[in-house]
Amino acid sequence: MTERLDISVQTSKVDQVYLKFKHEGVYLDESEGKSMYKISDLTFDLKRYEYFETFHIAGSSRNYAENIGIKITLDDGTYGIGEASPSYRVNGEVVSALMSLQSIIKDMISGLDVREYGKIFKIMDGFSRTAPSVKAAVQYATLDALGNSMGLPVYMLLGGSKSKIETDKTVSIDTLERMVKKAEEFFGEGFNSLKIKVGENLKEDMDKMLAISDATHGSYYVVDANQGYSAKEAIQFAKYLYDHQINVKVFEQPVVWNDIEGLKLVRYNSPIPVAADEGVKTKYDAYQMIKNDCVDFINIKLMKSGLSDALAIIELAKISNVGLMIG
CATH class of the missing domain: 3.20.20.120 (Enolase-like C-terminal domain)
Structure with missing residues (x-):
């Protein structure tokens, strides 16, 4: 007599593949894990940093910075963060204008799978001349969310060719x-x-x-x-x-x-x-x-x-x- 089995096993968070054994045979069902990598939310948070002293370069002098913290949340609650440091001098960016992009970009990338981050990167490439700092922050937050889902830091997702760097x-x-x-x-x-x-x-x-x-x-x-x-x-x-x-x-x-x-x-x-x-x-x-x-x-x-x-x-x-x- 053939015994009927119905067993679900979560093998790993990386794949989220569930094995279901039944008397007819063995098959794979990934439907339960498909949505966990999809973007459900994108938020912008205005941040202000006061410098300890004035930072002076040719043609520019500043004693504070206004940045935009960016958070991407996935369907399962995992999130990734990035931060935009806008520059009017270099990029022609104005912080208030960039903040208004939040709902626009959210609509553009919601529902996309961070494992297919190339699609998200391509969308953000459209902001290369108008909002490059936001482009950078969203792209990084995307990889950070993916890395957090997989238990890997971003530098390893990018190949991990160096374990240390020198800074000035x-x-x-x-x-x-x-x-x-x-x-x-x-x-x-x-x-x-x-x-x-x-x-x-x-x-x-x-x-x-x-x-x-x-x-x-x-x-x-x-x-x-x-x-x-x-x-x-x-x-x-x-x-x-x-x-x-x-x-x-x-x-x-x-x-x-x-x-x-x-x-x-x-x-x-x-x-x-x-x-x-x-x-x-x-x-x-x-x-x-x-x-x-x-x-x-x-x-x-x-x-x-x-x-x-x-x-x-x-x-x-x-x-x-x-x-x-x-x-």
């Missing part, structure tokens, strides 16, 4: 004395790489870099002009740094973001590797910079590119032997 610390524009003091403080904390903001006064920048170098022997520097120089000034500055044996590894965004010819001129005449930052927002910008031989490095910022374009830029850089930094 930034010295913003100030008086020579205060910049030297900050550089010494950061170097004393163990930061061997320092980013030094310049770009508002060429002669003062030369004096500051020489003083910082004298005070922090053994450190190396990323010098960031944030579009502050003309091409001629940038070349003069780069040659000064080289002639005075200041250990600068990268000269970042020396000229205005859309001056491709100027950036190329600087790169061809600079003894120091040149990076694009504000000039590369999307993978198409990166392609043009690489194609036109303008850069040695590209600074990827997720708030400009989102995850989807950032991943594409990484591959473009790899095949073109262009260096990368993220900041």
Whole structure:
């Protein structure tokens, strides 16, 4: 006599496949687990951060930031979070306008399965020029929700090729004395790489870099002009740094973001590797910079590119032997 069995076993949260054995045979039924990965809610939360001190770069000075916390919730209650850090200076973003996108984006991605995150990424790519920081935050929250469902951090979902990275610390524009003091403080904390903001006064920048170098022997520097120089000034500055044996590894965004010819001129005449930052927002910008031989490095910022374009830029850089930094 054949015994009739009706047994349900949840094998794992990753697959949510239920095995049901019956006397006719064995079959798979995934219907019970299909919805757990689907997006049920998207929320925006306005956040304000007060800086301990003013952050000053070429052409800009700030003492607070307004960010947007983004949360994606799945049908089973699992959630992922991301955060948008909008920039009017770089992206032309206004926080109040971005907040109004919440209901629009929620309608666009509700019901989508985060395991098929490529579909969500493609939808958010439509915001590449209008709301790139929100694009980045939604894409990250999507992967975070998927990772939380699977018990994996996002970096492992992306391949986990590195388990550690080196970071620098930034010295913003100030008086020579205060910049030297900050550089010494950061170097004393163990930061061997320092980013030094310049770009508002060429002669003062030369004096500051020489003083910082004298005070922090053994450190190396990323010098960031944030579009502050003309091409001629940038070349003069780069040659000064080289002639005075200041250990600068990268000269970042020396000229205005859309001056491709100027950036190329600087790169061809600079003894120091040149990076694009504000000039590369999307993978198409990166392609043009690489194609036109303008850069040695590209600074990827997720708030400009989102995850989807950032991943594409990484591959473009790899095949073109262009260096990368993220900041």
